[in-house]
Amino acid sequence: MIGLIETDSSELGPLRGMIETDSSELGPLRGMIETDSSELGPLRLMIETDSSELGPLRGIVETDSSELGSVREMIETDSSELGPVREMIETDSSELGPLRGMVETDSSELGSVREMIETDSSDLACVGKLIKTECSGPCSVKGMPGARRVAYFYLYGLSSL
Structure with missing residues (x-):
């Protein structure tokens, strides 16, 4: 499954989303969302997993906002x-x-x-x-x-x- 979403909104600012999976029960999965919003500031979200029941998983969230300041969040797991x-x-x-x-x-x-x-x-x-x-x-x-x-x-x- 491959999906691409893109919108330019006065509330959300430019928004781009991409989801890709090669799956026998979710196999490799990649998702990316990016928005530049007056409320949220630049926001980037990336999720990647290579899974036989969730295997290595990586997620990154980043935003630079006048209210929140710059925020970076990274989650990584290598799991059995x-x-x-x-x-x-x-x-x-x-x-x-x-x-x-x-x-x-x-x-x-x-x-x-x-x-x-x-x-x-x-x-x-x-x-x-x-x-x-x-x-x-x-x-x-x-x-x-x-x-x-x-x-x-x-x-x-x-x-x-």
Whole structure:
């Protein structure tokens, strides 16, 4: 199946969409949507999968908006039941300041998980957060000792955690 959609709209701005799949239960799938809108700013969405039940999957969303600032989101998975998964979100906004978030897991049923969120905002000041979880069976959360723990878990206004 191959499909192409294109429209030029006063509400959506120019919009282009392309979907392609070669499928025995979704096989390789590629989808791309792009719009340039006064409300959303430039927006790009790309999804790609090579699948025998979802195999490698890649998705990218990007927008540059006067309200949201620039936003980039990337999701990638290489999966026999969710294998390694990586998700990255980044925005540079006048309201939120620079914001970066990353989630990573290497999983045979959720294995090691890492999550990092960081923002530098005039309202929130400097906030850093790192969560690391490693599990074989029930998950346990491992902290970081001493100075490394303070450095990785730094929160504005707190000298230690």
